[in-house]
Amino acid sequence: xxxxxxxxxxxxxxxxxxxxxxxxxxxxxxxxxxxxxxxxxxxxxxxxxxxxxxxxxxxxxxxxxxxxxxxxxxxxxxxxxxxxxxxxxxxxxxxxxxxxxxxxxxxxxxxxxxxxxxxxxxxxxxxxxxxxxxxxxxxxxxxxxxxxxxxxxxxxxxxxxxxxxxxxxxxxxxxxxxxxxxxxxxxxxxxxxxxxxxxxxxx
Amino acid sequence: xxxxxxxxxxxxxxxxxxxxxxxxxxxxxxxxxxxxxxxxxxxxxxxxxxxxxxxxxxxxxxxxxxxxxxxxxxxxxxxxxxxxxxxxxxxxxxxxxxxxxxxxxxxxxxxxxxxxxxxxxxxxxxxxxxxxxxxxxxxxxxxxxxxxxxxxxxxxxxxxxxxxxxxxxxxxxxxxxxxxxxxxxxxxxxxxxxxxxxxxxxxxxxxxxxxxxxxxxxxxxxxxxxxxxxxxxxxxxxxxxxxxxxxxxxxxxxxxxxxxxxxxxxxxxxxxxxxxxxxxxxxxxxxxxxxxxxxxxxxxxxxxxxxxxxxxxxxxxxxxxxxxxxxxxxxxxxxxxxxxxxxxxxxxxxxxxxxxxxxxxxxxxxxxxxxxxxxxxxxxxxxxxxxxxxxxxxxxxxxxxxxxxxxxxxxxxxxxxxxxxxxxxxxxxxxxxxxxxxxxxxxxxxxxxxxxxxxxxxxxxxxxxxxxxxxxxxxxxxxxxxxxxxxxxxxxxxxxxxxxxxxxxxxxxxxxxxxxxxxxxxxxxxxxxxxxxxxxxxxxxxxxxxxxxxxxxxxxxxxxxxxxxxxxxxxxxxxxxxxxxxxxxxxxxxxxxxxxxxxxxxxxxxxxxxxxxxxxxxxxx
Numbered sequence: 001x002x003x004x005x006x007x008x009x010x011x012x013x014x015x016x017x018x019x020x021x022x023x024x025x026x027x028x029x030x031x032x033x034x035x036x037x038x039x040x041x042x043x044x045x046x047x048x049x050x051x052x053x054x055x056x057x058x059x060x061x062x063x064x065x066x067x068x069x070x071x072x073x074x075x076x077x078x079x080x081x082x083x084x085x086x087x088x089x090x091x092x093x094x095x096x097x098x099x100x101x102x103x104x105x106x107x108x109x110x111x112x113x114x115x116x117x118x119x120x121x122x123x124x125x126x127x128x129x130x131x132x133x134x135x136x137x138x139x140x141x142x143x144x145x146x147x148x149x150x151x152x153x154x155x156x157x158x159x160x161x162x163x164x165x166x167x168x169x170x171x172x173x174x175x176x177x178x179x180x181x182x183x184x185x186x187x188x189x190x191x192x193x194x195x196x197x198x199x200x201x202x203x
Numbered sequence: 204x205x206x207x208x209x210x211x212x213x214x215x216x217x218x219x220x221x222x223x224x225x226x227x228x229x230x231x232x233x234x235x236x237x238x239x240x241x242x243x244x245x246x247x248x249x250x251x252x253x254x255x256x257x258x259x260x261x262x263x264x265x266x267x268x269x270x271x272x273x274x275x276x277x278x279x280x281x282x283x284x285x286x287x288x289x290x291x292x293x294x295x296x297x298x299x300x301x302x303x304x305x306x307x308x309x310x311x312x313x314x315x316x317x318x319x320x321x322x323x324x325x326x327x328x329x330x331x332x333x334x335x336x337x338x339x340x341x342x343x344x345x346x347x348x349x350x351x352x353x354x355x356x357x358x359x360x361x362x363x364x365x366x367x368x369x370x371x372x373x374x375x376x377x378x379x380x381x382x383x384x385x386x387x388x389x390x391x392x393x394x395x396x397x398x399x400x401x402x403x404x405x406x407x408x409x410x411x412x413x414x415x416x417x418x419x420x421x422x423x424x425x426x427x428x429x430x431x432x433x434x435x436x437x438x439x440x441x442x443x444x445x446x447x448x449x450x451x452x453x454x455x456x457x458x459x460x461x462x463x464x465x466x467x468x469x470x471x472x473x474x475x476x477x478x479x480x481x482x483x484x485x486x487x488x489x490x491x492x493x494x495x496x497x498x499x500x501x502x503x504x505x506x507x508x509x510x511x512x513x514x515x516x517x518x519x520x521x522x523x524x525x526x527x528x529x530x531x532x533x534x535x536x537x538x539x540x541x542x543x544x545x546x547x548x549x550x551x552x553x554x555x556x557x558x559x560x561x562x563x564x565x566x567x568x569x570x571x572x573x574x575x576x577x578x579x580x581x582x583x584x585x586x587x588x589x590x591x592x593x594x595x596x597x598x599x600x601x602x603x604x605x606x607x608x609x610x611x612x613x614x615x616x617x618x619x620x621x622x623x624x625x626x627x628x629x630x631x632x633x634x635x636x637x638x639x640x641x642x643x644x645x646x647x648x649x650x651x652x653x654x655x656x657x658x659x660x661x662x663x664x665x666x667x668x669x670x671x672x673x674x675x676x677x678x679x680x681x682x683x684x685x686x687x688x689x690x691x692x693x694x695x696x697x698x699x700x701x702x703x704x705x706x707x708x709x710x711x712x713x714x715x716x717x718x719x720x721x722x723x724x725x726x727x728x729x730x731x732x733x734x735x736x737x738x739x740x741x742x743x744x745x746x747x748x749x750x751x752x753x754x755x756x757x758x759x760x761x762x763x764x765x766x767x768x769x770x771x772x773x774x775x776x777x778x779x780x781x782x783x784x785x786x787x788x789x790x791x792x793x794x795x796x797x798x799x800x801x802x803x804x805x806x807x808x809x810x811x812x813x814x815x816x817x818x819x820x821x822x823x824x
Contacts, residue, residue, distance in 0.1 A: 004637035018386065018387075021386055022310040022387075025382045025385060025386060026310060026379075029378045029381050029382065029412055030378055032412055033374060033378070033412045034700065036412075036413045036414075036416040037417070037419060039417075039420075040417040040420040041420055044435065044450075045451075047446055048442070048446075051442065051443070053439070054443040066407065078264070078648070086390050128432075128433060129431070129434065129442075130434075131434055131440050132435060132437065132440055134434075134445065135433035135442075139423070139433070153797075157797050158800070158802065160803045170803070174800070182680075
């Protein structure tokens with residue numbers, strides 16, 4: 001950790017260079033595209049959510065306590081990624097790494113619970129090929145889960161690669177972008193929680 | 204970072220030949236590759252069209268089988284839209300937009316290269332289907348269940364996966380242009396001083412950003428239904444085929460504006476240049492472009508009037524569609540007013556640009572006819588529709604593309620195209636185009652359905668079809684003349700003169716050939732048509748906005764080619780049920796992403812001593 005380098009860092013190291021600003025804006029546009037992508041998936045799911053073709057219905061399947069735990073885990077992971085970025089603002093590379101590691105662990109915990117949930121559903125006769133409802137459900141949640149997995153891989157790569165490096169204007173945008181992306185998949189989950197689970201339980 | 208600079212400058216090696224093209228991240232070279240690949244697919248799809256027209260030349264003709272005809276129709280449309288028109292526009296955008304805004308490259312040079320290679324490999328994958336058991340045969344719209352239960356060959360798998368891969372590339376290109384245009388404009392280049400082609404590129408990229416992700420999902424659903432046994436479009440299991448139509452057209456309607464807006468931009472550059480007047484109503488043009496894009500997302504269901512959405516939905520979409528005629532009309536009149544009182548010259552570029560106006564206008568008018576929902580019940584799925592969309596896409600996009608090609612050829616390839624051959628090309632193509640598609644209006648009104656592989660005698664369809672086929676051969680001839688023109692121009696040694704058309708925008712203020720760093724010093728932009736302003740003030744080139752200094756450049760990389768190849772391997776793995784190649788290809792692809800992330804890439808510097816001295820060749824005005 002080079003004290004010299006850190007003390008000369010600007011307040012917003014992630015946007016100090018043109019490259020950083022380009023990446024920042026580029027990721028926002030990418031998230032806009034992702035919004036359209038998930039909107040399409042939500043549309044498909046809402047159109048097919050009652051087409052269970054004799055299989056189990058949403059009301060029979062969903063258990064809110066498990067989903068509530070998953071939601072809390074993901075929300076907390078979003079908060080820990082904020083703490084990581086706040087550490088970056090303080091030029092505290094150790095804090096940044098520490099909070100991102102916590103974020104990844106929470107992300108993995110979420111994924112573990114989601115896989116457990118899917119396996120349970122499969123046992124209850126809710127397989128991907130069972131009905132249009134099942135296909136739409138697994139495609140929407142699977143796409144979100146794949147995004148979480150990708151985010152875990154992304155942040156892990158950054159943490160390992162930059163474990164012993166000082167914070168500078170080259171690596172700051174990389175971490176910042178990963179945290180932005182992480183918030184986005186968190187926001188998508190909020191919509192899944194309300195439009196899939198809450199709506200599903202209400203019927 | 205000063206120590207970095209020293210080390211980086213040394214690390215750069217000049218690459219040569221094929222290796223240079225495979226690894227380049229230079230927007231000018233990527234532009235040329237997009238352009239060449241797009242032209243190649245244009246010729247492939249054009250040949251498919253000619254085969255279609257041979258089959259339809261006589262009633263009950265037996266030139267190709269019905270199955271082959273279906274494949275030809277599908278691949279002609281798919282190839283023309285995804286692999287010919289869009290890439291050629293991307294070629295022009297890549298080559299020209301950074302120059303027009305005074306940037307040294309695009310925002311994400313690596314992503315730019317990756318986008319190109321994904322498009323190319325996706326296109327090749329799609330066309331491989333011809334040799335691997337049959338091309339897709341469900342029309343370019345791939346309506347379910349025709350594309351799911353009733354298509355036996357692997358063709359539709361190639362369609363879903365090939366276009367998926369090329370679509371990723373398109374999305375990357377869109378994001379890249381958005382960021383480039385927002386963040387990297389030269390000093391003084393405010394939004395309302397941007398050249399119109401840059402504006403339309405910007406708006407087109409926004410359309411891509413919101414239109415392609417739904418298509419991505421659509422292709423995934425199609426792929427899951429075909430390969431993994433999901434039930435999105437299986438009515439027995441609760442699926443709904445109308446969902447595909449909605450998703451496809453939520454993408455598909457913006458797609459036609461993705462194809463026409465860049466052509467509008469090209470016209471707005473070519474017509475003022477050759478009328479020697481500034482564009483009439485610049486700000487109205489900008490707002491018309493944005494409005495067309497906005498409305499473009501509101502009208503997708505006009506492709507589905509006969510689906511049975513009900514009178515309320517049909518009325519709303521009908522009225523929304525008609526309103527698009529207003530901003531489009533604004534554009535048509537502005538081009539006419541630009542020419543009014545100008546000193547008009549007619550090199551081939553301007554011939555194509557001026558021919559665009561009435562041709563596209565006819566397509567626009569039939570578009571308004573089609574937007575009337577009750578009348579559409581008559582037109583739907585007839586040759587009237589075929590005539591309409593060829594009038595807008597061929598008479599619009601392709602004429603715009605040719606205008607842009609003749610106009611920017613010296614900028615991209617440093618040589619001029621031959622004007623005599625150019626005029627032969629224009630007249631053959633122009634006459635052939637109207638001969639081909641004008642009779643189709645009447646064939647459609649007489650009841651000839653689209654996508655049929657033959658028709659019967661004695662139904663008064665013979666003459667129209669015969670004329671139409673002759674016209675398509677004329678277009679083929681015109682394209683051959685164009686190919687000869689390219690060869691002739693390539694063989695020429697003579698480099699084009701500086702500022703050959705007496706240009707107005709700053710892309711013409713750069714010496715020919717364009718240096719790799721574009722601008723030794725970034726230009727100071729003093730207004731709209733910035734180069735023209737300088738010429739009017741007696742300057743021969745742009746006023747620099749910065750002192751001469753070292754220029755930061757991005758490093759080339761071979762990773763994009765490898766990543767595109769790996770994704771194609773994975774796609775083949777999915778199509779042929781080989782988990783090893785499917786998972787292996789994807790895993791290797793993600794490994795390449797990790798490599799890209801962990802290997803530091805700071806680029807390199809061109810020392811200011813290495814920069815070519817700014818040559819004073821003198822503008823004409």
